[in-house]
Amino acid sequence: MDLQFLGATGTVTGSRYLLHxxxxxxxxxxxxxxxxxxxxxxxxxxxxxxxxxxxxxxLTHAHIDHSGWLPALVRQGFNGPVYCTPGxxxxxxxxxxxxxxxxxxxxxxxxxxxxxxxxxxxxxYTLEDAEKALTLLRPVQWxxxxxxxxxxxxxxxxxxxIGASSVYVATETGTLAFSGDVGRQVDPVMHPPxxxxxxxxxxTESTYGDRLHPDVDYxxxxxxxxxxxxxxxxxxxxxxxxxxxxxxxxxxxxQLRNAGRIPDIPIVLDSPMASxxxxxxxxxxxxxxxxxxxxxxxxxxxxxxxxxxxxxxLARRHDPMVIVxxxxxxxxxxxxxxxxxxxxxxxxxxxxxGYQAPGTxxxxxxxxxxxxxxxxxxxxxxxxxxNIDALSAHADQDELLTWLATAPKAPRQVFxxxxxxxxxxxxxxxxxxxxxxxCFTPEPMEKVALK
Numbered sequence: 001m002d003l004q005f006l007g008a009t010g011t012v013t014g015s016r017y018l019l020h021x022x023x024x025x026x027x028x029x030x031x032x033x034x035x036x037x038x039x040x041x042x043x044x045x046x047x048x049x050x051x052x053x054x055x056x057x058x059l060t061h062a063h064i065d066h067s068g069w070l071p072a073l074v075r076q077g078f079n080g081p082v083y084c085t086p087g088x089x090x091x092x093x094x095x096x097x098x099x100x101x102x103x104x105x106x107x108x109x110x111x112x113x114x115x116x117x118x119x120x121x122x123x124x125y126t127l128e129d130a131e132k133a134l135t136l137l138r139p140v141q142w143x144x145x146x147x148x149x150x151x152x153x154x155x156x157x158x159x160x161x162i163g164a165s166s167v168y169v170a171t172e173t174g175t176l177a178f179s180g181d182v183g184r185q186v187d188p189v190m191h192p193p194x195x196x197x198x199x200x201x202x203x204t205e206s207t208y209g210d211r212l213h214p215d216v217d218y219x220x221x222x223x224x225x226x227x228x229x230x231x232x233x234x235x236x237x238x239x240x241x242x243x244x245x246x247x248x249x250x251x252x253x254x255q256l257r258n259a260g261r262i263p264d265i266p267i268v269l270d271s272p273m274a275s276x277x278x279x280x281x282x283x284x285x286x287x288x289x290x291x292x293x294x295x296x297x298x299x300x301x302x303x304x305x306x307x308x309x310x311x312x313x314l315a316r317r318h319d320p321m322v323i324v325x326x327x328x329x330x331x332x333x334x335x336x337x338x339x340x341x342x343x344x345x346x347x348x349x350x351x352x353x354g355y356q357a358p359g360t361x362x363x364x365x366x367x368x369x370x371x372x373x374x375x376x377x378x379x380x381x382x383x384x385x386x387n388i389d390a391l392s393a394h395a396d397q398d399e400l401l402t403w404l405a406t407a408p409k410a411p412r413q414v415f416x417x418x419x420x421x422x423x424x425x426x427x428x429x430x431x432x433x434x435x436x437x438x439c440f441t442p443e444p445m446e447k448v449a450l451k
Contacts, residue, residue, distance in 0.1 A: 001171055003201075004447040006048060007031055008418040011039055012207050012357055013065040015418060017178065018048065020447075021171065024149040025049065026056045028167060028178050030082075032068030032099075032124075034331060036359030043069060043124055048445075051078035056148050057136075059084040060180030061164035062091035062243060068099050071129035079136070083146060085155050086139040087163020087287060090280045091243055093134055098242070098273040100130035102332055109375070145170075159183020159193040160393050161244035162277075162284050166196070174200030174412070176450060181205055181418070182395040182403055189248045189281075189288050190393070195406035201450055202411045204404070206419030207355055208396040209427030218390045222252060223261040225349060225386065230263045230320035234347035234383075239335045239362060241328035242274035244393050245353055247281050247298060249324050251290065254297045266321040270305040270314060270334050274326055315341055328354065329362035336361075336374050343372070348383040354392035358420065362387075401430060404437075414439035415448075 001021045007014030007029075014033035019026040033039040047054075051073050059067050059082060070082065070092075084092070103123035110121040142165075145152045155165035160183035167178040177199035185192045196202075229236045240246040250269060256262045269275060281288060282295050290298075305311050311334055314323070325335035330352075339361075342348040356362035364372055366387045371378045395403060404414075414437050416424045424441045431439050442448070 001173060001176070001450045002447055003176065003203075003415070003450055004048075005415070005417065005442045005444065007033065009442055009444045009446070010421055011035065012355065012418055012420065013039060014042060014069070015060070015066045016069070017203060019169065019176075021149065021151065025054050026058060026149060026151070026169075027054055028058045028169075029060055029066045030057050030070040030073055031065040034065060034329070034360065035357040039359070043072065047073060047076055051076040054078050054080060056080050057082040058148070058153060058167055059088055059092070060167050060178055061158070061161060062088045062095050063161065063181065063241070064095060064099060066180070067092055067095065071096055071100060071125040071133040074133045074136070075125050075129045081138045082133070082136045083138050083140050083148065083153060085142065085163040085165050087280070087284050088165070089137045089139045089163070090283065091161070091163055091277060092137060094273055094276045094280065095243060096130040096133060097127065100125055100127040106332060156197060157191065157194045157287070159187065159190045161190065162281055162287050166193070168197060168199065173451065176201045177203070179204040181207070181393070182400060183393060184395055185399050185402060187248075187393070189251060189290060191287065191289060193395075193403055196403060198408045200412045201415070202413075203415045203417055204400070205394070206400070206416050206424040206427040207394045208392065209400065209416070209419050209423035209430075211396060211423070212398055213390045213392060213396045216388075216390050218388050219252065219256065219261070221388055222351070223256050225351060226256075226262045226322060229347070229349040230265055232347045233320060234345065234349055235318075235320060235342055236322045236349045236351060237335065237338045237342050238322065238324045238351045238353065239328055239330045239339075240274070240324050240326060240353060242271050242326040243277045245328055245391070246271060246274035246324055246326065247278050248391070248393075249353065250278070250298050250302050251294060253322060253324075254301045263320065265319075266303050267301070268303045268305060268314060268321055268323045270311050270323055270325040270338070272306050274324070275304045275306065311337070328352075329356050329360035330365065331360050331362075340374050340377070340379050343383050344380045346382045346384070350383055350385040352385070352387040354389065355394060356387065397427060397430060400427065401434060404431065404435060410435070410437050412438065416441045
């Protein structure tokens, strides 16, 4: 069996791994590239092989950098089964439709405003492509072994978000495991990842491979920052991934308001996708730690904004509030409209939570840029911007090593991916020094033989 690294090498996005076993070809993850232009351009490139010769796709979880290119693959001719957990299927039904809709809307907006370099601007894929992709999803229960092209594939919980899994592919020559995105050992919402099962080869993420999450009282940081903003008459806007981080933030914000640690101001979720993802969270109570009261609060103690008209009406308000809106790295979505309005005013506040990929607006803002470009316009940044990294959904270096150490035996080889070069190499050295495992960081498009 051969393993080829088509994405998530030297970067945290575009997760794609191609397995060759005889005449069979299986793609593990089908993620979209995000961030700087040279990465985004890879989304437009033809697939390495003819998509109609690809037999199967397996998804670790639903985040766009792991599933978001699936409709494009279908658009190019893929028509095979896509295996994933039930939670991933439920979230993909939200995320892929929303991604297609946003791309269609962004292309239409760019054509109407005339700021695209391409004439006409075209979406990477359409809603029709996304709907076709969704018909290919085949749910597999936790720890169930599914025979796929002569390989036994199974899924184990990885924490992170609902449905997120580590994938195990067993053949007569050995077992290959894919970590997916590994969740935190202690998270306000999600359970910790299941222990790493025995495997001969492991592909592991390294998003935070070179750093530790700060040991800060994030509840106090949130409380103090939001309270200070409200006192000066400002609005706090929190860009957040619609799946996972938005629900966690809402949970924390409701707790703070109930305890009187922030003023009794509106907590607003302006993201139809995040509202739908909240409903998915409630349907999988065994995968998270929220009790019934906390779940009810997410639905009833938060103002959910659905329509475009409601979102525009929200933008006309000037009273203190907290707005949670997607996307988490400010790469698109409704949060851009709020940022355009709120950033020029010093009384307002922007709070990011978690990793900001290089080249994204979130990264640019967190680094302290005085101006940021949105929708073809330059916007002054006068509102303070902070990032609470302690609220990331990704395991940090120590947590990754803790998870790896749960393996009952050392793998023959560890492949370190899904990280910036410095992060991947730092994790490589830590695994070598602390665990004594053989590991290396593959290059883009590199192919290795698993024997």
